[in-house]
Amino acid sequence: xxxxxxDETKCKGCxxxxxxxxxxxxxLSPDKINSKGYRPAQVVDQSKxxxxxxxxxxxxxxxxxxxx
Amino acid sequence: MAVVFQKxxxxxxxxxxxxxGCTHGIIHRLVAETIDELGxxxxxxxxxxxxxxxxxxxxxxxxxxxxxxxxxxAVATGLKRAIPENIVFTYQGDGDLAAIGTAETxxxxxxxxxxxxxxxNNAIYGMTGGQMAPTSLPxxxxxxxxxxxxxxxxxxxxxxxxxxxxxxxxxxxxxxxxDNVKNVQNAKKAIKKAFTYQIEKRGFSIxxxxxxxxxxxxLDAQESxxxxxxxxxxxxxxxxxxDVGGTTK
Amino acid sequence: MAKVLMKGNEALAEAAIMAGCxxxxxxxxxxxxxxxxxxxxxxxxxxxVYLQAExxxxxxxxxxxxxxxxxxxxxxxxxxxxxxxxxxxxxIAGSDLPAVIVxxxxxxxxxxxxxxxxxxxxxxxxxxxxxxxxxxxxxxxTVQEMTDLVALAFDNADKYRMPVMILSDGMLGQMMExxxxxxxxxxxxxxxxxxxxxxxxxxxxxxxxxxxxxxxxALEELVKKRYEKYEVIKKEEQMADEYLTxxxxxxxxxxxxxxxxxxxxxxxxxxxxxxAGLIRPITLWPYPAKYIEKHIAHAKAFLCVEMSxxxxxxxxxxxxxxxxxxxxxxxTGGIIPAPDEVLNEIRKLxxxxx
Numbered sequence: 001x002x003x004x005x006x007d008e009t010k011c012k013g014c015x016x017x018x019x020x021x022x023x024x025x026x027x028l029s030p031d032k033i034n035s036k037g038y039r040p041a042q043v044v045d046q047s048k049x050x051x052x053x054x055x056x057x058x059x060x061x062x063x064x065x066x067x068x
Numbered sequence: 069m070a071v072v073f074q075k076x077x078x079x080x081x082x083x084x085x086x087x088x089g090c091t092h093g094i095i096h097r098l099v100a101e102t103i104d105e106l107g108x109x110x111x112x113x114x115x116x117x118x119x120x121x122x123x124x125x126x127x128x129x130x131x132x133x134x135x136x137x138x139x140x141x142a143v144a145t146g147l148k149r150a151i152p153e154n155i156v157f158t159y160q161g162d163g164d165l166a167a168i169g170t171a172e173t174x175x176x177x178x179x180x181x182x183x184x185x186x187x188x189n190n191a192i193y194g195m196t197g198g199q200m201a202p203t204s205l206p207x208x209x210x211x212x213x214x215x216x217x218x219x220x221x222x223x224x225x226x227x228x229x230x231x232x233x234x235x236x237x238x239x240x241x242x243x244x245x246x247d248n249v250k251n252v253q254n255a256k257k258a259i260k261k262a263f264t265y266q267i268e269k270r271g272f273s274i275x276x277x278x279x280x281x282x283x284x285x286x287l288d289a290q291e292s293x294x295x296x297x298x299x300x301x302x303x304x305x306x307x308x309x310x311d312v313g314g315t316t317k
Numbered sequence: 318m319a320k321v322l323m324k325g326n327e328a329l330a331e332a333a334i335m336a337g338c339x340x341x342x343x344x345x346x347x348x349x350x351x352x353x354x355x356x357x358x359x360x361x362x363x364x365x366v367y368l369q370a371e372x373x374x375x376x377x378x379x380x381x382x383x384x385x386x387x388x389x390x391x392x393x394x395x396x397x398x399x400x401x402x403x404x405x406x407x408x409i410a411g412s413d414l415p416a417v418i419v420x421x422x423x424x425x426x427x428x429x430x431x432x433x434x435x436x437x438x439x440x441x442x443x444x445x446x447x448x449x450x451x452x453x454x455x456x457x458x459t460v461q462e463m464t465d466l467v468a469l470a471f472d473n474a475d476k477y478r479m480p481v482m483i484l485s486d487g488m489l490g491q492m493m494e495x496x497x498x499x500x501x502x503x504x505x506x507x508x509x510x511x512x513x514x515x516x517x518x519x520x521x522x523x524x525x526x527x528x529x530x531x532x533x534x535a536l537e538e539l540v541k542k543r544y545e546k547y548e549v550i551k552k553e554e555q556m557a558d559e560y561l562t563x564x565x566x567x568x569x570x571x572x573x574x575x576x577x578x579x580x581x582x583x584x585x586x587x588x589x590x591x592x593a594g595l596i597r598p599i600t601l602w603p604y605p606a607k608y609i610e611k612h613i614a615h616a617k618a619f620l621c622v623e624m625s626x627x628x629x630x631x632x633x634x635x636x637x638x639x640x641x642x643x644x645x646x647x648x649t650g651g652i653i654p655a656p657d658e659v660l661n662e663i664r665k666l667x668x669x670x671x
Contacts, residue, residue: 012087015288016290020248054249057073057094057249060084060090060091062076062079062084062096065071066071066073067071110518113514113515113516125525131514131524132525132526132527134526134528135408136378142374142376142381142382143379145375146381146384147382149366149368149383150366150383150387171375172371172375172378174371
């Protein structure tokens with residue numbers, strides 16, 4: 001059981017985490033826009049998260065915390 | 069569950085002012101993680117450049133000094149000579165370090181100044197809107213090379229690590245990239261080594277980090293990483309160019 | 318302390334060390350080089366730092382760094398080198414950092430010459446770099462004063478958190494005179510600098526030394542605050558020396574090396590029965606306006622004498638403000654005016670020579 005927690009207020013929707021996730025469980029929100037005006041990344045299937053932190057390692061805004 | 073990844077302490081809780089997908093943020097985090105892991109925040113002083121990362125004094129939790137364009141290594145020299153037990157690093161872009169600040173960079177290395185330089189090379193002037201940098205590639209289109217960089221007219225890109233590796237005072241000159249997870253992890257190791265060398269008083273250490281500029285390259289974040297891989301790495305090969313404590317490439 | 322015979326540049330260097338300066342960053346240029354050479358010899362023996370930079374630009378930025386760390390730091394140069402330092406001086410002023418910069422002036426513009434000059438007055442008092450700011454500028458006229466003023470320069474740089482310049486010239490730098498050095502400061506950091514970027518030691522929030530303010534309102538507010546400080550300095554720090562001014566009809570105004578010539582000319586004029594006197598500004602910024610003001614009523618004319626084409630005369634005219642005639646005499650290019658030349662100008666003002 002692992003968890004990627006995305007601080008949506010910090011996310012700029014660049015999508016680098018989406019591309020970096022080996023389990024392909026991240027997407028840019030199709031319907032949400034954050035206070036900065038970006039579509040924040042979100043986890044679609046937390047149960048598949050392995051806590052590898054690839055998303056966080058590639059996040060240029062240090063918006064992701066990973067628990068495992 | 070335990071936290072396995074979080075914002076390092078040496079980064080203040082201030083949102084970065086960089087464009088979406090700009091890898092400055094990754095490099096900031098690597099520097100901050102290094103400061104955390106070495107436990108040196110209290111006696112570290114960073115020097116901010118002029119360029120996109122000019123306001124990094126708002127992000128790093130250690131004491132910070134903002135330097136005139138290109139002069140960060142000279143400012144760092146003053147800081148280090150004043151209090152040698154402090155850890156002093158500069159964080160500079162390619163225009164700052166390799167054009168206007170070439171003399172300061174080269175001579176800090178010549179002196180073996182015991183400082184650490186984090187050099188972010190994205191082959192363009194970002195903050196001013198995408199002009200030719202000293203590291204812009206041959207034929208690269210920028211605002212000031214609208215027909216592509218003609219090397220017979222505008223000169224050739226400068227390979228900083230290769231140049232500094234020829235100098236006695238350089239202890240570490242290594243080029244890394246942050247285009248994928250593995251390379252980010254390698255970049256972290258290099259940055260940590262550079263800081264460690266300063267703690268060990270080995271002299272001048274520089275880590276050149278190949279980085280992106282999605283906004284001025286006119287690409288999205290992911291395409292930018294691919295452009296870096298396809299164009300920058302072949303011209304600026306990753307590797308260790310000088311390492312007094314290890315093998316030289 | 319007993320008097321010793323010292324060269325101006327070396328006496329200034331020794332006085333800086335006594336004032337607690339342990340960080341000197343230099344670059345060779347005539348006619349200030351003895352100053353750097355003295356530091357190079359002395360600093361290693363007292364645990365200080367002398368470092369020869371790769372350029373004047375690097376040297377002033379090393380000063381910026383050492384000063385940011387909380388240390389008393391200094392650099393010296395001569396005219397063309399000060400132009401190069403202008404960028405750093407502007408940043409030092411914009412970052413509210415103390416620093417002492419010595420300009421041993423030579424002839425200009427361009428590479429100019431290497432003989433004494435006072436042609437950097439405008440640069441020192443008006444525009445040592447871009448932006449709204451001032452330096453405090455001290456103008457010594459003797460070797461003794463070069464030593465006294467450097468101590469004051471360090472104290473005021475720290476007190477007001479701003480760059481201070483010693484505006485000397487090749488004549489004072491190179492000449493030897495007896496000098497009495499004052500007692501040394503016990504420490505290289507005589508006042509608390511809680512703002513310094515010296516490492517927070519996990520005991521305070523981080524300090525930032527910076528001159529960038531992207532919000533116009535914030536920048537204006539800061540510059541205005543700095544100008545309030547400048548007003549205090551204008552009130553508190555004006556310095557000038559007066560010689561035979563009380564009853565003078567013709568008041569000469571001259572600083573530094575040219576003031577020495579003027580003093581001789583004043584003496585000769587007095588022998589001829591001309592009531593001449595001399596105001597010698599010691600601070601060029603703040604300009605010692607109050608010393609001129611008190612003589613406007615009785616003076617018949619002012620004569621500003623400089624080793625330039627006429628720069629400080631602007632300030633004399635601003636002070637006199639049309640109330641009395643202000644004449645100018647100057648030599649430039651590295652030529653020191655002779656007392657007779659100045660005397661002749663005094664005579665002209667009395668109507669003695671047609």
